[in-house]
Amino acid sequence: MFYIFCPYCDEHREEEEFHPKGQAHLSRPADPDACTDEEWGNFIYFRDNPRGIHHEIWVHAIGCRKFFNVTRDTQSYEILESYRMGSAPRITQLTDKQQS
Amino acid sequence: MSEAVKEAVAEPALVAIMEQLPKTEVPARSPLAHHTEVLSRPTHENPGVRLWENALRTHLALRGDAGSADFARGVEAATGLALPERLQCHQSGEWALSWVAPDEWLLTGPGDQALAMEMSLREELDGHYAVINLSGGQTMLRLSGPKARLVLMKSCPYDVHDRHFPVGKVVTTVLAKSQATIRRVGEEDWELVVRRSFADYVWRWLVDASQEYRLSLGHPE
Numbered sequence: 497m498f499y500i501f502c503p504y505c506d507e508h509r510e511e512e513e514f515h516p517k518g519q520a521h522l523s524r525p526a527d528p529d530a531c532t533d534e535e536w537g538n539f540i541y542f543r544d545n546p547r548g549i550h551h552e553i554w555v556h557a558i559g560c561r562k563f564f565n566v567t568r569d570t571q572s573y574e575i576l577e578s579y580r581m582g583s584a585p586r587i588t589q590l591t592d593k594q595q596s
Numbered sequence: 597m598s599e600a601v602k603e604a605v606a607e608p609a610l611v612a613i614m615e616q617l618p619k620t621e622v623p624a625r626s627p628l629a630h631h632t633e634v635l636s637r638p639t640h641e642n643p644g645v646r647l648w649e650n651a652l653r654t655h656l657a658l659r660g661d662a663g664s665a666d667f668a669r670g671v672e673a674a675t676g677l678a679l680p681e682r683l684q685c686h687q688s689g690e691w692a693l694s695w696v697a698p699d700e701w702l703l704t705g706p707g708d709q710a711l712a713m714e715m716s717l718r719e720e721l722d723g724h725y726a727v728i729n730l731s732g733g734q735t736m737l738r739l740s741g742p743k744a745r746l747v748l749m750k751s752c753p754y755d756v757h758d759r760h761f762p763v764g765k766v767v768t769t770v771l772a773k774s775q776a777t778i779r780r781v782g783e784e785d786w787e788l789v790v791r792r793s794f795a796d797y798v799w800r801w802l803v804d805a806s807q808e809y810r811l812s813l814g815h816p817e
């Protein structure tokens with residue numbers, strides 16, 4: 497059993513109810529017509545693959561069907577926090593370094 | 597927002613509302629009619645579990661802004677039910693309003709009143725909202741009896757202990773590798789809303805899982 501906290505249901509739920517949806521906090525170039533091919537290519541195709549803290553989008557697919565963010569440690573698989581769309585993570589690479 | 601989008605939002609929405617029940621005498625068949633019409637299985641004197649389909653009910657999906665006082669007032673005016681909080685259900689007579697998501701609820705009631713309820717919701721509500729008739733797309737199962745909770749414990753990963761799942765709570769979760777919106781109607785009384793296409797599978801699963809608890813099929817007299 498592996499539980500993930502849904503910030504909309506406000507409960508821990510079984511992992512089976514969720515799907516990961518990739519890197520979070522990607523921002524689309526404000527004016528796609530004005531950006532360079534490289535900027536657009538980076539937005540469309542390229543994703544971070546860090547060892548350690550990673551912010552991801554997950555969806556509570558068999559549940560409230562809402563998308564939300566997760567801060568996860570890619571080494572230990574530990575989920576450090578779940579937070580709603582539009583809000584900022586409490587734990588980042590920076591705060592993690594300060595702690596250790 | 598672009599001008600075109602602003603105009604589209606400002607315009608009154610064009611929606612197609614129709615009576616989805618046939619006007620002529622067509623025998624209506626629920627997704628589980630083939631199980632419930634022929635109940636040849638022996639029924640126990642003192643069943644541990646009862647399973648039946650609450651067939652052909654009205655199922656309406658209702659979406660809107662939970663934070664809007666107007667929306668909450670409109671829903672209450674049409675249904676007589678206050679918008680339930682997270683994971684809660686409000687019930688009055690035949691109608692039940694269940695929380696599904698922060699901006700979505702499931703309204704269930706008598707099968708012949710879908711159109712009337714939809715019209716009355718549209719009458720009372722204004723602005724950005726949605727009412728969708730899902731009656732044909734899903735069905736309702738009822739599981740009751742002293743062992744009903746044990747059947748759910750075998751079938752879903754959600755904690756259905758009294759402490760965690762009191763009467764009045766409703767959750768959408770995994771059931772038998774499929775999914776269901778599970779509501780605790782009473783201490784020994786559960787309601788499961790499942791997709792039409794999975795109804796046969798879920799029924800068979802529940803029948804199989806209930807064998808050891810003296811299952812009785814069909815609505816209790």
Ligand SMILES: [Zn+2]
Binds near residue numbers: 503505559560562
């Ligand atoms: Zn959720």
